[in-house]
Amino acid sequence: MTTVAPAPSPTARPAPRAAGAGLTGTLSLLRLAARRDRVLVPVSAFGLAAFAALSAQATFALFPDLRSAQESMAPTLANPALVAMYGPISSLGIDSIATFKSVLLGGVFLALLAYVVVRRHTRTEEEAGRLELLGAGVVGRRATLAAAVLLGTAAVLLTVVLTVGWSIGVGLDPAGSVALGVCWLVIGLSWVGVTAVAAQLTSSTRGTAGWSLGALAVAFLVRAVGDTAAADSPARFLSWLSPLGWGVKVSAFGENRYWVAALGIALYAVLVAVAFSLLERRDLGAGVLPSRAGHDRSRIGTAGALTRRLARGTFVGWLVAYVVLGVVLGSIAGSVETFIDSPEVADMLRALGGEAGSVTDLYFSTELHFAAIGASALSIALVTRMYTEETTTRAEAVLATPVRRVAWALGHVAVAVVASALVLLVSATVAGLVHGADAGDVGGTVTRLAGAALSTLPAVWVALAVALLLYGALPRFTGLAWAALIVFLLLGEFGDLLDLPGWLVDLSPFTHLPALPGGTLTWMPLVALTAFAVAVGAAGLAALRRRDFG
Amino acid sequence: MTSAIQVQGLHKSFGRTVALDGLDLEVTTGEIHGFLGPNGAGKSTTLRILLGLLRSDGGDATLLGGDPWREVEALHRRLAYVPGDVALWPNLTGGEAIDVLARLRGGVDEKRRASMIERFDLDPTKKGRSYSKGNRQKVALVAALSSDVELLLLDEPTSGLDPLMEAVFREVVHEFREAGGTVLLSSHILSEVEQVCDRVSIIREGRNVESGTLTQLRRLSRTTVRATLAHPVGAAQVESLPGVADVTVSGDHVACTVGSDYLGRLLELLGAHGITALTSAPPTLEELFMEQYRRASAVAP
Numbered sequence A: 001m002t003t004v005a006p007a008p009s010p011t012a013r014p015a016p017r018a019a020g021a022g023l024t025g026t027l028s029l030l031r032l033a034a035r036r037d038r039v040l041v042p043v044s045a046f047g048l049a050a051f052a053a054l055s056a057q058a059t060f061a062l063f064p065d066l067r068s069a070q071e072s073m074a075p076t077l078a079n080p081a082l083v084a085m086y087g088p089i090s091s092l093g094i095d096s097i098a099t100f101k102s103v104l105l106g107g108v109f110l111a112l113l114a115y116v117v118v119r120r121h122t123r124t125e126e127e128a129g130r131l132e133l134l135g136a137g138v139v140g141r142r143a144t145l146a147a148a149v150l151l152g153t154a155a156v157l158l159t160v161v162l163t164v165g166w167s168i169g170v171g172l173d174p175a176g177s178v179a180l181g182v183c184w185l186v187i188g189l190s191w192v193g194v195t196a197v198a199a200q201l202t203s204s205t206r207g208t209a210g211w212s213l214g215a216l217a218v219a220f221l222v223r224a225v226g227d228t229a230a231a232d233s234p235a236r237f238l239s240w241l242s243p244l245g246w247g248v249k250v251s252a253f254g255e256n257r258y259w260v261a262a263l264g265i266a267l268y269a270v271l272v273a274v275a276f277s278l279l280e281r282r283d284l285g286a287g288v289l290p291s292r293a294g295h296d297r298s299r300i301g302t303a304g305a306l307t308r309r310l311a312r313g314t315f316v317g318w319l320v321a322y323v324v325l326g327v328v329l330g331s332i333a334g335s336v337e338t339f340i341d342s343p344e345v346a347d348m349l350r351a352l353g354g355e356a357g358s359v360t361d362l363y364f365s366t367e368l369h370f371a372a373i374g375a376s377a378l379s380i381a382l383v384t385r386m387y388t389e390e391t392t393t394r395a396e397a398v399l400a401t402p403v404r405r406v407a408w409a410l411g412h413v414a415v416a417v418v419a420s421a422l423v424l425l426v427s428a429t430v431a432g433l434v435h436g437a438d439a440g441d442v443g444g445t446v447t448r449l450a451g452a453a454l455s456t457l458p459a460v461w462v463a464l465a466v467a468l469l470l471y472g473a474l475p476r477f478t479g480l481a482w483a484a485l486i487v488f489l490l491l492g493e494f495g496d497l498l499d500l501p502g503w504l505v506d507l508s509p510f511t512h513l514p515a516l517p518g519g520t521l522t523w524m525p526l527v528a529l530t531a532f533a534v535a536v537g538a539a540g541l542a543a544l545r546r547r548d549f550g
Numbered sequence B: 001m002t003s004a005i006q007v008q009g010l011h012k013s014f015g016r017t018v019a020l021d022g023l024d025l026e027v028t029t030g031e032i033h034g035f036l037g038p039n040g041a042g043k044s045t046t047l048r049i050l051l052g053l054l055r056s057d058g059g060d061a062t063l064l065g066g067d068p069w070r071e072v073e074a075l076h077r078r079l080a081y082v083p084g085d086v087a088l089w090p091n092l093t094g095g096e097a098i099d100v101l102a103r104l105r106g107g108v109d110e111k112r113r114a115s116m117i118e119r120f121d122l123d124p125t126k127k128g129r130s131y132s133k134g135n136r137q138k139v140a141l142v143a144a145l146s147s148d149v150e151l152l153l154l155d156e157p158t159s160g161l162d163p164l165m166e167a168v169f170r171e172v173v174h175e176f177r178e179a180g181g182t183v184l185l186s187s188h189i190l191s192e193v194e195q196v197c198d199r200v201s202i203i204r205e206g207r208n209v210e211s212g213t214l215t216q217l218r219r220l221s222r223t224t225v226r227a228t229l230a231h232p233v234g235a236a237q238v239e240s241l242p243g244v245a246d247v248t249v250s251g252d253h254v255a256c257t258v259g260s261d262y263l264g265r266l267l268e269l270l271g272a273h274g275i276t277a278l279t280s281a282p283p284t285l286e287e288l289f290m291e292q293y294r295r296a297s298a299v300a301p
Helices: A026-036 A040-062 A066-078 A080-086 A094-099 A102-121 A123-128 A130-135 A143-169 A174-201 A205-228 A234-241 A243-249 A260-280 A303-339 A343-352 A359-383 A385-391 A394-399 A405-439 A442-455 A457-473 A480-494 A523-546 B043-050 B072-076 B094-105 B110-119 B133-145 B163-178 B190-196 B214-219 B235-239 B260-272 B285-299
Strands: B003-014 B017-028 B032-036 B058-063 B079-082 B151-155 B182-187 B199-204 B207-213 B222-229 B244-250 B253-259 B275-281
Touching: A026 A102, A026 A143, A040 A094, A040 A102, A040 A143, A066 A094, A080 A102, A080 A205, A080 A303, A080 A359, A094 A174, A102 A123, A102 A143, A102 A174, A102 A205, A102 A243, A123 A205, A143 A174, A143 A260, A174 A205, A174 A243, A174 A260, A205 A234, A205 A243, A205 A303, A234 A243, A243 A260, A303 A359, A303 A405, A303 B094, A359 A385, A359 A405, A359 A442, A359 A457, A359 A480, A385 A394, A385 A405, A394 A405, A394 B094, A405 A442, A405 A457, A405 A523, A442 A457, A457 A480, A457 A523, B003 B043, B003 B182, B017 B032, B017 B043, B017 B058, B017 B182, B017 B199, B032 B163, B032 B190, B043 B058, B043 B151, B043 B182, B079 B133, B094 B110, B094 B133, B110 B133, B110 B163, B133 B151, B133 B163, B151 B163, B163 B182, B163 B190, B182 B190, B190 B285, B199 B214, B199 B285, B207 B214, B207 B285, B214 B260, B214 B285, B222 B260, B235 B244, B235 B253, B235 B260, B253 B260, B260 B275
Parallel strands: B017 B207, B032 B182, B032 B199, B079 B151, B151 B182
Antiparallel strands: B003 B017, B003 B058, B199 B207, B222 B253, B222 B275, B244 B253
C-alpha cells in the first residue's frame, strides 16, 4: 500500500484511536490472501455454480414434460428422509424439481467454502505463527480479520453471481434464479460470520473447526426437524431459527421471498461485529476461551494409546452429533406415515422400497446411508491425521522410538474403523430407542436399525482404504480422499437424476449397499466391498512401509 | 575403540535435488561428535537416514552395529532423537508428551525426568500449543534425557534456548558422555560445538569436507600472530618466510597469519628483532569453518 500514515516520531504520544483504526494494511493482506486462494475460490465458485446449473439442465433434458417429471419426483417429494436432507420442494414447477437437490446442498457447500476461507486466513495463520510475521509489519490489529472476512464475503458473492447468471443461462426462471442466489447468499454470509467468531473463541484451528462446523451441523438438524414436522406442528417454526432454514424459506422457484436476505445480512453484520469485539479482548495466539493447564503426567505407553488419546476430542464431538442425529431421525420417523397424505404416493413408496419395505423402512434406509457417508468422513478425517502428524514432524518423534511405521499406521486405521462403526451404531440405536418407544417395539426396532447400520460399514471401509492408499502411496495427495468421498456422494445422489451410466454410478461403494431395514440382505456385495477395502488398505500400508517419511 | 555410527559414501536425492553426495561420517563410541554445516548441507537428511525415516539411495550406514532401515525397533530402543524444530501435540501437556515419548522408547527414568525438568526450568503442565519455541525444545530434550539410552542424535537441539539454558544443555551433554554415552550433535552454532565436542565433521553440499579433533583441524589452519618489535622488520623479509601470509607492517607493529607448521620459523625471525609484545590467536572454529568453505568452493566448479 502506498497510503501508509507517516511514522510517528519516537516521542509522540499514541494518538487516540478512531473507531475504524487498526485496519492499516487490510488491502495488502487481502491481496495476499486472494493470491493464496486464487485457485481455491474461483474453482469452488465455478464448481458450485456448475453444480446448480448443470444438474438443472440435465433434469430438463431428462423429462420431456412437466407431468413425467412430477411423476418421477413424487416419491422423492414425499420421502421425509429426503425432505430432511434437501428441504421441502418449493413448488411443483419444473424449475423447482430441477433444483430440488442442489439448493440446500449447494448452500451447505458454500457455507463450507466460506468457513475454509475465513479460517485459513485467521486462526490457521495465527497458529502457524505466520500472523506474527505479518503483525510485526505495518498491519493494524484488525486488518487480518478484516481481510479474511472480506475475502470470505467476496467468495460468497462471486459464487452467488456466477450461479444466478448460469442458472438463467440454462433456462431457469430468472426471478427464481435470483431467489436461489439469495438463498445461497444468506447461508454463505452467515458462515463467514460464524467462522469469524469461532476463530476468536478458541486458540486452535481444530477448535475453530469444531465451533464452526458444529454450528453448521446444528443448523442443519434444527431445520431438518422443522421442515419435516407435521403441517400444524409448532416444531415447524424451528426452520426459522436456522440460517440454513432461512435459505429454504427463500423458496426459490416457488414463492421467491427475497426479503429473507435481510435476515442473513443482519446475522452476518452482528456476527462480524461480535468477532471484532472479541478480537479486542484477546491476545495474539490466544482465544477468548482460556487454554487450561493440564496434567503433568501421562500413562500412555503405546503408539496406539497415543493415537486414541489424540482422536478422543474428534470422536466425542462426532458421537454427540450422531446421538443428536439419532434422536432427530427417530422422532421424525413417527411422522413419516402422516407426512404422506396421498395413498397413491404411499403405494408407490412401498413398491420402491422392495417386497417388505414399509415407508418408515425406506426412510430409515435412506437416512442410514447418509449417516454412513458422514461416518466415512469421520474415518477419513481420523486416518488422514497421519498425514498431519507427518507434515508437522510430530510423527517423526514417535517413529524415532521403537515404534514401527506400519504398527503406527495400523493404530490409526483401528481408531478410524472403531470410531466410525461406533458413531453409526450409537446413532442407529438411539434412533431405534426413540422410534421404538413410539411404535411400541423397542427391542425389535433397535435390533433392526443397528443391523442396518452395521451393513453399511463395508462401504465406509472402502472410503477409508482409499484414504489410506493415497496417504501411503501419494502422501501429498492425501486430501483427494475427500474429493473421492464427495464423488461417491454425488454419484449416489445425482446418478439417476443425470441419467449417468450404470458403471459410473457403481463406482461408489454406497451404491452396492443393501436397502436395510426392509430390503433383502445380500452378502455378496458386502463381502466384495470388504475384500476390496482390505486389498486397497494393504497396498497403502505396503507403500507407506517403503517410502521416505516426512 | 568401536564406532557408534559409521557412514560411507551415502547418497540421497529428492527428485533432482542432491541432498547427500557420498557422505562419510564416523562417530566413535563415547564421544561427542559435532556435525557442522550450513543450512541445506545435508545434516538433517543424514540424521533422518540414521533414524530409518528416509531410505538412502546408495552407500552404507551402520548405527550401533545395525542397519538403520531394517532394524528400527531394536536400534531405537538404544537411542533418543531431538529435532531442531520440535512440534508438540497441541492438546497434550509438555509433561504428558515427555512421558509418552520416553515410555514408547522403553520407560521413564523418574529421577532423571524430575531432575531434567528442574534443571531446564520447564513447566510440564502447559498445553503443547502454548509453549514457546524454546520451551518446546526443552520438552524434547527432557524427553530424550529421561530414558536410558546409549546414543543421542541431536539436530540443532538448542535453537530457541536462552544462553542460560544453553549452558545447562552443555552440562547435561557432558554428563551423558561421562556416563558412557555417545552424542552426535548437528549444529551451525560454532561456539556450541567448540565448547562441547570432542571431534568435528564439517560437511558441505552433502559431502564431508573435513573430520578430526579441533586440534587436528587447527593444525590444518592458520594462526594469527601480532607482535610489537624493538627493531622494525621489513614486510618483504616476513613475507619471504614459508607459510606466512597477510603481512602488514606499520612502524614497530607487525601482523600476519601463519600455517601451524611454520610458526617456529616466524617466531625465530621476530625474536631476532626483539619482541616487546606478542599475541598469537589459534583459529577459532569459525575461522576454520570459513576456511574449509573457501577451500571447498575454490575446488568446486
